[in-house]
Amino acid sequence: MxxxxxxxxxxxxxxxxxxxxxxxxxxxxxxxxxxxxxxxxxxxxxxxxxxxxxxxxxxxxxxxxxxxxxxxxxxxxxxxxxxxxxxxxxxxxxxxxxxxxxxxxxxxxxxxxxxxxxxxxxxxxxxxxxxxxxxxxxxxxxxxxxxxxxxxxxxxxxxxxxxxxxxxxxxxxxxxxxxxxxxxxxxxxxxxxxxxxxxxxxxxxxxxxxxxxxxxxxxxxxxxxxxxxxxxxxxxxxxxxxxxxREGIQFDNFTGSFKYHKEIQKEIILKGEGNTCDWVARALNRMGFATVAQGSNYRVEVLQDATSQFALYRSNKLVLQCNTIEALMDGVIKSFAAESKN
Amino acid sequence: MQGETAKSRKNFAYIALAVLLLSLFVLNISLGSVYIPFSVVLKWMVGLSIESEIWQNILLKSRLPQSITALLAGAGLAAGGLQMQTLFRNPLAGPSILGISSGAGLGVAVVVLLFGAIQGVSLAGLGWYGSLTITAAAFIGAFGVLLMILFLAQRLKNNAMLLIVGIMVGYASSAIVGLLQFISTKEDVQSFVLWGLGSFNNLSWDKHVIFIPMVALGLLGSLFLIKPLNVLLLGENYAANLGLNIKRSRLSILLITGLLTATITAFCGPIAFLGLAVPHLSKGIFKTADHSVLIPAVMLFGGALALLCHLIARLPGFDGTLPINAVTSLIGAPIVIYVILKRRSLTQ
Missing domain, CATH: 3.40.50.300 (P-loop containing nucleotide triphosphate hydrolases)
Known part of the structure; x- marks a missing residue:
């Protein structure tokens, strides 16, 4: 035409x-x-x-x-x-x-x-x-x-x-x-x-x-x-x-959307797969954690369990099991805070 | 506009209003302080001669011109009010919003109060010439303000500014009027106050020679504004995008409303309320914003309501005639409040 x-x-x-x-x-x-x-x-x-x-x-x-x-x-x-x-x-x-x-x-x-x-x-x-x-x-x-x-x-x-x-x-x-x-x-x-x-x-x-x-x-x-x-x-x-x-806002050429630029302070291992896992990663990013495959004392697992969905480990010891990401985030922040005090 | 129920509702409302208007007109001619049998009135109205010359004089020289005055004044003020509400997109606008009524008041005040104070001539005592002078003064005052508004309208881009100017003219006029009252005699102040209360009784046939054609011209002109008024509902930007010449349309609307308001105020005094309320009542009945329906509707409704008020003002027991403003406002305000409350409860 x-x-x-x-x-x-x-x-x-x-x-x-x-x-x-x-x-x-x-x-x-x-x-x-x-x-x-x-x-x-x-x-x-x-x-x-x-x-x-x-x-x-x-x-x-x-x-x-x-x-x-x-x-x-x-x-x-x-x-x-x-x-x-x-x-x-x-x-x-x-x-x-x-x-x-x-x-x-x-x-x-x-x-x-x-x-x-x-x-x-x-x-x-x-x-x-x-x-x-x-x-x-x-x-x-x-x-x-x-x-x-x-x-x-x-x-x-x-x-x-x-x-x-x-x-x-x-x-x-x-x-x-x-x-x-x-x-x-x-x-x-x-x-x-x-x-x-x-x-x-x-x-x-x-x-x-x-x-x-x-x-x-x-x-x-x-x-x-x-x-x-x-x-x-x-x-x-x-x-x-x-x-x-602008300051603090980054355009991500990869996804074609804006990201709030945050300083990443800590690393944490995330295990699991699927949609749930993506959303946990997102929540962790927002709190200032980078998700890695290895090299951290902390580990979050997304479970396919009937009783609880998420588990948090420190040095391979179970710290917390819960059903909401909110509770999981609380746990992560508390145990990191406890560590930095020591 | 579309749809059978809406159409039949519109037609029914038109017919009802027309019947109401006609009956009120006949009632206004039939009833008065002097009792004239209804059969005689009917006979006279269809053109047959009646025996009593007194009755004939009352009907022809008093009741008929008064009824025509009320009918035209009501229709004209309502049409003007509707146009102002649309032009300024403000439900509180009325024909007096442009300051034209205040201008008329100022004209009258200058003649009645100032001349009275300076020359010691009390117009109150001058009878018919006095009344003609007052009308002329109101006319000059009203059209003076109208010319000023038209002049400003060509220069001001913004309608809100025009509105403010109109209101300011009102304040300035009342200030001057107040000053004049302060230096005037009691009699003159009273005759000015009387003018300010409004009346449909002052128009004899020799004044009607001017009044009828001018109001008719204004009413006819209103019909030619239907299309621009409809487009202006969307606001000036949309209207301009739809090809409307905003300046010319605004000027025409101001000119027509100004002509109606100035003429009616000059001859009847400032009539409160009708111009503001009738458009609201009509919109409530006809449930449309389309001016091709509303303009004829407000004319019918305005005429009918003015006739009703005139009738009430002359009810037996009210010695002589009540000031028309008292009636329009006392009857009108509760009606409007009722309508608004009812409409609210419908939307909630």
């Missing part, structure tokens, strides 16, 4: 910021959103993600450079035409009573309806289909103030769908959702970008999710030039490390 580059949403040497009297937040931004591509704009809070998004939508003017769609600058496109090019889902909270999902979604048809905003049968059909596509079937008449945050966000996405724009831009669409709802929204957006060939750009600070789901990632951090690439390249070229590492 080859598209003409003219119809990408393109930022050309873009400089963004709010205040003319101070330096731009970011300069030299050269990126583009393509139809059918799922892009995540990733950066810590305060990096300027919202500002970039608002500039791309045409809400605020660029401080330098341009945003192009076709052969027109985005801020030069008349409002009503722009409304047919880019739709948005913002962080603004909706606080309207008695607004049904149908009414909310049908507002997405505003650029196409006549003077009184009356919906034609085609519009009504489109609205109902969009409500189904985002997974809100049966919710059409439900009032949005009686829905969960996740459901409301889906309704906003349906609104963006019926706006029939080649691009959809979302500012932190999953910011205040719990984890399952977050994953659901992200998967929904990815699916829509593929099925409907929409170019979707969303900002997030959830690195794990972006790495797993994005076609392309834009990395943004204060005082650094915006970097773009596919997730794998960004990991392998250490871009992630450079962008996000």
């Amino acid at each position: 080859e598209q003409k580059e003219d119809y990408f949403l393109r930022a050309n040497n873009l400089a963004i910021g709010y205040d003319k009297h101070v330096l731009p937040l970011h300069e030299n931004i050269n990126v583009s959103v393509k139809p059918g591509q799922f892009t995540c704009l990733l950066g810590p809070n305060g990096a300027g993600k919202s500002t970039l998004i608002k500039t791309l939508c045409g809400f605020i003017k660029p401080m330098g450079g341009q945003v192009w769609y076709g052969n027109e600058k985005i801020e030069r496109i008349p409002e009503i035409q722009r409304a047919k090019k880019i739709s948005v889902v913002l962080t603004d909270r909706l606080d309207v009573q008695n607004l049904s999902v149908f009414e909310l979604v049908s507002l997405g048809r505003t650029p196409y309806t006549g003077f009184f905003g009356k919906l034609l049968p085609y519009d009504i059909d489109l609205v109902h289909r969009a409500i189904e596509e985002v997974g809100l079937k049966g919710y059409a008449l439900k009032s949005i103030d009686k829905m969960s945050d996740g459901e409301r966000q889906k309704a906003m996405i349906a609104k963006a769908l019926v706006q029939e724009t080649p691009f959809i831009i979302l500012d932190e669409p999953a910011a205040f959702l719990d984890l399952p709802a977050k994953i659901e929204i992200m998967q929904l957006l990815r699916r829509l970008s593929k099925e409907k060939n929409r170019g979707i750009l969303l900002s997030t600070h959830d690195l794990d999710m972006a790495l797993q789901i994005a076609d392309k990632i834009w990395l943004m951090a204060q005082g650094k030039t915006l970097q773009e690439g596919i997730p794998e390249d960004l990991v392998l070229t250490n871009q992630f490390k450079r962008f996000f590492e």
